[in-house]
Amino acid sequence: MTTELARFTQWAEEQPQRRYTALMGMLADREGLRESFERQDGRKAPGVDGVRKAEYEQGVEDRLDQLSARLRRMGHRPKPVRRAYLKKPTGGRRPLGLPSFEDRIVQDRVSRILQAIWEPEFRECSYGFRPGRSAHQALARVNQIITGERTQWVVEADVKSFFDSVDHEHLMRFVAHRVGDANLLRIIRRFLKAGVLEDGAFHASEQGTPQGGLVSPVLANIYLHYVLDVWFERRFARQCEGKAHLVRYADDFVACFEFERDARQFLEQLQERLGAFGLGVEPSKTSLLRFGVMARALCRREGLRRPASFSFLGFTHYVHTSRGGRFVLGRKTQRERLRKKLQAFSLRVAALRHHGVKLMQRYVRQHLMGHIQYYGVSGNSRSLRQYLFQASRILFKWLNRRSQRRSITWARYGPWLQGWLPRARIVHALAVSAL
Secondary structure, three states: OOHHHHHHHHHHHHOOOOOEOOOHHHHOOHHHHHHHHHHOOOOOOOOOOOOOHHHHOOOHHHHHHHHHHHHHOOOOOOOOEEEEEEEOOOOOEEEEEEOOHHHHHHHHHHHHHHHHHHOOOOOOOEOOOOOOOOHHHHHHHHHHHHHHOOOOEEEEEEEOOHHHHOOHHHHHHHHOOOEOOHHHHHHHHHHHOOOEEEOOEEEOOOOOOOOOOOOHHHHHHHHHHHHHHHHHHHHHHHHOOOOEEEEEEOOEEEEEEOOHHHHHHHHHHHHHHHHOOOOOEOHHHOEEEEOOOOHHHHHHHOOOOOOOOEEEOOEEEEEEEOOOOOEEEEEEEOHHHHHHHHHHHHHHHHHHHHHOHHHHHHHHHHHHHHHHHHHOEOOOHHHHHHHHHHHHHHHHHHHOOOOOOOOOOHHHHHHHHHOOOOOOOOOEOOOOOOO
């Protein structure tokens, strides 16, 4: 972090709620742009300009000088983002915006300035795309609320097509609460209105922030900070009869309540609140369920087999008991996500089989280590072992299809795997587990 941005971050922490009117100098700062250039990943796909980091690096000093000068005279015009699509683990496709390389530099700089301003103001319930916060901290907080805050009802919710539905006028009004620099506001609006280039056709951007843009995460947090977080904590929770808590990661959130009346009222008011800002809940991912220490007994009294489960951040959460009979929050990898990941894994390993065993081995190891790093949470050992077992079977299948001759037998395969295949292990101890 440059000295100027570091000083500004400290200043913003000491003066929360201040409105800043002179920020363009920091945006156009030559050293700051250089730092943002260094932060870019050279492996990222290019935008509409076709420029990658390695190409931009040729004559980078002159390029950054010119970029700084354009920003100072308000001459920088963002290029349309190139539209691409990513397959979702649960099916379907997620639109992804790929900005041009120079726009990434500017967006990174804008993002860091906005982050410094709003970080002291963001609520404790927000965990997504914030420095020093992670999905595992959000999961740990959910565990703490459900097991220690008298939770008996849970509302799981997801904002429908959030990044495509953000209203530009509402967003700019939210940003203007803390940013009084008219030129920086113009730069942000230019990025929002830059448009999308898909299959050679230009589409204007009337709403939304493209996923993939470096400034999109902080803008999304600003939007939901005012629409959801502040409204829940300062208005809705205070009128509840019992305890009420919210945990949000980007546009995915869980609300926990002590009483059913509060939970149902939240679900009703939530739709009205989001609708007032051009948003809505995804029906297939939104539900109200009984959950907590009394859930199992009450479900049996009502003739139900077991309490319902809910999904959050790739995990299915369910009512469970420890070996001593104490209520604990059970947690396992979502079944549908596990299945989709194995399908994608199989396709990738199949594509690598003609490039040699070492390359297949390297990819499988990296993939499984990444899977363990995220899904290796307390209570999820069984799902971890299942995933590694199925992945090893997939690898065995494609190793034997590299040619018409059988390459390896089961007798040789097991000892070979033991030398390099990572083992299932718990990386994140979110809570004492009974599994």
